[in-house]
Amino acid sequence: MSLDIVVGTQWGDEGKGRVVDVLAANVDYVARFNGGDNAGHTVTVGEKTFKLHLIPSGIIQPHTIALIGNGLVINPEILVQEMNMLKESNVEVNPERLKISFAAHLITPGHLALDKAKETLRGGKKIGTTLRGIGPAYNMKASRNGLRMESMLDPVKFHHQITDHIHEINRQLTKLYEMDPLDAESIADQYTKYARILAPYISDPSQILSEAIRNGKNVLAEGAQGTLLDLDHGTYPYVTSSHPTAAGALIGLGLSTSFVDRIIGVTKAFQTRVGEGPFPTEVFGNIAERLRGTGVNPWDEFGTTTGRPRRVGWLDGVLLRYTSRINGLSELTVTKLDILSGIPVIKICVAYQMNNKSFPDLPLGPADLSPFTPIYEKMEGWEENITGARHWKDLPLQARNYILRIEEICGVPVKFISVGPERSQIITID
Ligand code: IMP
Numbered sequence: 001m002s003l004d005i006v007v008g009t010q011w012g013d014e015g016k017g018r019v020v021d022v023l024a025a026n027v028d029y030v031a032r033f034n035g036g037d038n039a040g041h042t043v044t045v046g047e048k049t050f051k052l053h054l055i056p057s058g059i060i061q062p063h064t065i066a067l068i069g070n071g072l073v074i075n076p077e078i079l080v081q082e083m084n085m086l087k088e089s090n091v092e093v094n095p096e097r098l099k100i101s102f103a104a105h106l107i108t109p110g111h112l113a114l115d116k117a118k119e120t121l122r123g124g125k126k127i128g129t130t131l132r133g134i135g136p137a138y139n140m141k142a143s144r145n146g147l148r149m150e151s152m153l154d155p156v157k158f159h160h161q162i163t164d165h166i167h168e169i170n171r172q173l174t175k176l177y178e179m180d181p182l183d184a185e186s187i188a189d190q191y192t193k194y195a196r197i198l199a200p201y202i203s204d205p206s207q208i209l210s211e212a213i214r215n216g217k218n219v220l221a222e223g224a225q226g227t228l229l230d231l232d233h234g235t236y237p238y239v240t241s242s243h244p245t246a247a248g249a250l251i252g253l254g255l256s257t258s259f260v261d262r263i264i265g266v267t268k269a270f271q272t273r274v275g276e277g278p279f280p281t282e283v284f285g286n287i288a289e290r291l292r293g294t295g296v297n298p299w300d301e302f303g304t305t306t307g308r309p310r311r312v313g314w315l316d317g318v319l320l321r322y323t324s325r326i327n328g329l330s331e332l333t334v335t336k337l338d339i340l341s342g343i344p345v346i347k348i349c350v351a352y353q354m355n356n357k358s359f360p361d362l363p364l365g366p367a368d369l370s371p372f373t374p375i376y377e378k379m380e381g382w383e384e385n386i387t388g389a390r391h392w393k394d395l396p397l398q399a400r401n402y403i404l405r406i407e408e409i410c411g412v413p414v415k416f417i418s419v420g421p422e423r424s425q426i427i428t429i430d
Helices: 016-026 076-088 109-125 134-142 149-153 155-175 184-201 205-214 246-253 285-292 317-327 397-410
Strands: 002-008 029-032 041-045 048-052 065-068 098-101 218-222 260-268 271-273 311-313 331-335 345-354 357-359 373-380 414-418 426-428
Touching: 002 016, 002 205, 002 246, 016 041, 016 218, 016 260, 016 331, 016 414, 029 205, 065 205, 076 184, 098 184, 098 205, 109 134, 109 155, 149 155, 149 184, 155 184, 205 218, 205 246, 246 260, 260 317, 285 311, 317 345, 317 397, 331 397, 345 397, 373 397, 397 414
Parallel strands: 002 218, 002 260, 029 065, 029 218, 065 098, 260 331, 331 414
Antiparallel strands: 041 048, 271 311, 345 357, 345 373, 414 426
């Protein structure tokens, strides 16, 4: 019996979906625990690429049961679209295979409008949100006037609740933000239709998973976003509104700490970020274009959800050590190592510098990184294309040295290395 948790150790987009898909081959249940459709998880199986925003990417493995935990905020329009997309790709989606927490919160067009209005008002200080209504939905949850999935179980009452909710948001939109009001009646009609579709899927993941673990089943908790976007432990205020950390998995699924077995961190071989906020190891120019790709491949560094080009940089060892500690990682997966092939000198940040003093660790967390400059170590790169490597010994010496240095910096053993987007392009280290 076990609960394994997969978390991102950077600012999201680490390739967690890819790792979850591989790990899901040996588990019975896969569960998402935070965020909403701000996430984008890409999984490539043979010729087919799946882009998932809400449903755990482990659902692509045919034997798994997928769960959406109480920690999520759900846009039902996106969820229904995703369910249909999977069905069209012959992935089985039914209430036996997909279970949605009664306590997850709903995202409505009201939240989308507020997200946009707030970002516009922030002007030069905008966060660069995905505009998916995430912040406003969590805001209402914390203010204790949100709408939970369980309200969909009574469609008549639900219609009234949605109407009231949109009226409440309309007051803010018109009075505070000078925007046009939304049409409460048509939104309520639409949401009542979603309620009829989704009601059979509503259940209690906490109960289902606790019982399953006690009965010897294996559960994989799939985080969205990354630790540096955590509301408390990330680069505040340039963060999301949920907890993409190992502790967030327990809250977001209603599970006991005593179940936890492995905590698997995922890091890219370099650093990326979408949206605003600090990024000490960011690079520009030719090397940035080299790391980002041109956008022609699904794995190039352009947002899965928004299509925005991602900011790119060298791997930041100070932040990786920090996120390893926050999560208590038991192992690390390094993704996209293949992208570094052909770069003659690879830099890795091993400490920060401020006033001629070196800081291997952050004195006060990552919110204000502006006083620091990165101290880099230069490592010899490799020429070889490594996308065909399947074993540790297949990797060039310089690539192995790079991985060993990452392990040394964060004190966590690397167990998987991904060298391409396809399911089989992974090296497992025993
Ligand atoms: P929000 O979650 O849409 O409110 O956006 C807050 C911040 O988190 C922005 O900088 C987004 O770009 C970032 N963000 C949210 N979700 C993801 C993700 O899945 N990957 C990467 N960045 C994300």
